[in-house]
Amino acid sequence: MGKESIILIGGTLGSGRTTQTRSLRTVLKERGYTLGVGALIVKEDEYDIARKIAIQSINKNSFKDVLDVLKEDISYLEALQRKSLNFRYVVLVMEDFEECNKRKEKNAKLLDLFEYTQINEEQEKQVANFLNKIRANLASKQIKFTLVNIHKEDKILEITDHIINELEFLNDLS
Numbered sequence: 001m002g003k004e005s006i007i008l009i010g011g012t013l014g015s016g017r018t019t020q021t022r023s024l025r026t027v028l029k030e031r032g033y034t035l036g037v038g039a040l041i042v043k044e045d046e047y048d049i050a051r052k053i054a055i056q057s058i059n060k061n062s063f064k065d066v067l068d069v070l071k072e073d074i075s076y077l078e079a080l081q082r083k084s085l086n087f088r089y090v091v092l093v094m095e096d097f098e099e100c101n102k103r104k105e106k107n108a109k110l111l112d113l114f115e116y117t118q119i120n121e122e123q124e125k126q127v128a129n130f131l132n133k134i135r136a137n138l139a140s141k142q143i144k145f146t147l148v149n150i151h152k153e154d155k156i157l158e159i160t161d162h163i164i165n166e167l168e169f170l171n172d173l174s
Helices: 017-030 049-058 063-069 071-083 097-110 121-140 156-166
Strands: 005-011 040-044 086-094 145-150
Touching: 005 017, 005 049, 005 071, 017 040, 017 156, 049 063, 049 071, 049 086, 049 121, 063 071, 063 121, 071 086, 071 121, 086 121, 086 156, 121 145, 145 156
Parallel strands: 005 040, 005 086, 086 145
Antiparallel strands: none
16 A cells, blocks of 8 residues: 555644535545545544644643644654655644634534633734744654635635645546
């Protein structure tokens, strides 16, 4: 069995990570890509790395502290990079903090959660700042990272097409 190509989808709360992962799988299948072991794997980031970054930045931790918290997660990404033919960590970020808060409230109601964290504009900027620093840190380790900013007016398939266009290695797999 040869190496797989892996697309790992992460996202901050309210960014639509699960929906986008499903959409990406569906569209890639429709376009003729073989999904599964030995081919192309599209999966959600079960370790919630992007969400950990957001929580750490909202809690006003220093970037050094964030890197300490993420040490194991970054090692996981490095291992995926080494074991795969092609690897990309795609992180979805809701640009509009008010829309993000609405989505989090909706999800909390669906899950019968009584508490969830609302963010403000300053915190949203801090999350974006930390994500950009993490992207630079991962790039220094040769980990390919794509940051996708989601706007409330974006349609799911528009986002899917944007992600596919960012993944230049897909051209070699079709």
